[in-house]
Amino acid sequence: MLDALFFRRWLSAAADAVDREAERLTELDSPIGDADHGSNLRRGFRAVAAVLEKEAPDTPGAVLMLAGRQLISTVGGASGPLYGTLLRRTGKELGDAPEVDTARFAQALRTGVDAVAALGGAAPGDKTMLDALVPGIDALDDSLGSFGAAREAALDGALATTPLQARKGRASYLGERSIGHQDPGATSSALLFAALADAADGIGGSREGSRG
Numbered sequence: 001m002l003d004a005l006f007f008r009r010w011l012s013a014a015a016d017a018v019d020r021e022a023e024r025l026t027e028l029d030s031p032i033g034d035a036d037h038g039s040n041l042r043r044g045f046r047a048v049a050a051v052l053e054k055e056a057p058d059t060p061g062a063v064l065m066l067a068g069r070q071l072i073s074t075v076g077g078a079s080g081p082l083y084g085t086l087l088r089r090t091g092k093e094l095g096d097a098p099e100v101d102t103a104r105f106a107q108a109l110r111t112g113v114d115a116v117a118a119l120g121g122a123a124p125g126d127k128t129m130l131d132a133l134v135p136g137i138d139a140l141d142d143s144l145g146s147f148g149a150a151r152e153a154a155l156d157g158a159l160a161t162t163p164l165q166a167r168k169g170r171a172s173y174l175g176e177r178s179i180g181h182q183d184p185g186a187t188s189s190a191l192l193f194a195a196l197a198d199a200a201d202g203i204g205g206s207r208e209g210s211r212g
């Protein structure tokens, strides 16, 4: 079962990963954006880690909703409201359950990803974060809860954005010139799935293999 501590561990691992990869995320955002994705997310996830440490919410839903609100209030770029919505919507879906199983979390995360698509008006193939989020959540479902499988699928999805032409966000202003560059938001989404797998490893492995 996944409790509040697991979700705090996930977001703390995400903050570390974003911190480590911030320069690269900003570099990816320079040819097809405004070179701020890494600094945006670094500021946002540092604030998330700080508020979670201070308030230590005791249910998964409260952890995710607090983190989402923090991202929305600290990140100026498009990615702040989008990631904030992802976490808030997922958290809301989990209600006040003290712990949730992987299937319930996957279902809630799917709702969160759908909310990102609704807010941004984007679909997979538009060269956005959805190109990693959707394959990640699909793999989590297909594998019956393997966070390792979700991590691989999200990373593959991010890498597969390179040949795509952007149809949403700043990169879409470039038209065909957006082709040939990996999307920064899909890249950071892959980091979030990697952090999830790290957090699951921290509690003795994800459910990989446990369902035969």
Ligand code: ADP
Residues within 6 Å of the ligand: 029, 033, 034, 036, 037, 040, 041, 076, 077, 078, 079, 080, 082, 116, 119, 120, 121, 122, 127, 128, 129, 130, 168, 169, 170, 183, 184, 185, 186
């Ligand atoms: P901004 O574009 O405002 O500078 P960021 O640089 O922080 O914001 O984030 C850019 C990323 O946000 C893009 O790489 C893309 O993945 C994602 N993004 C932008 N617009 C949308 C949208 N409408 N739907 C989904 N994701 C989007």
Ligand code: MG
Residues within 6 Å of the ligand: 029, 033, 034, 035, 036, 037, 077
């Ligand atoms: Mg940007």
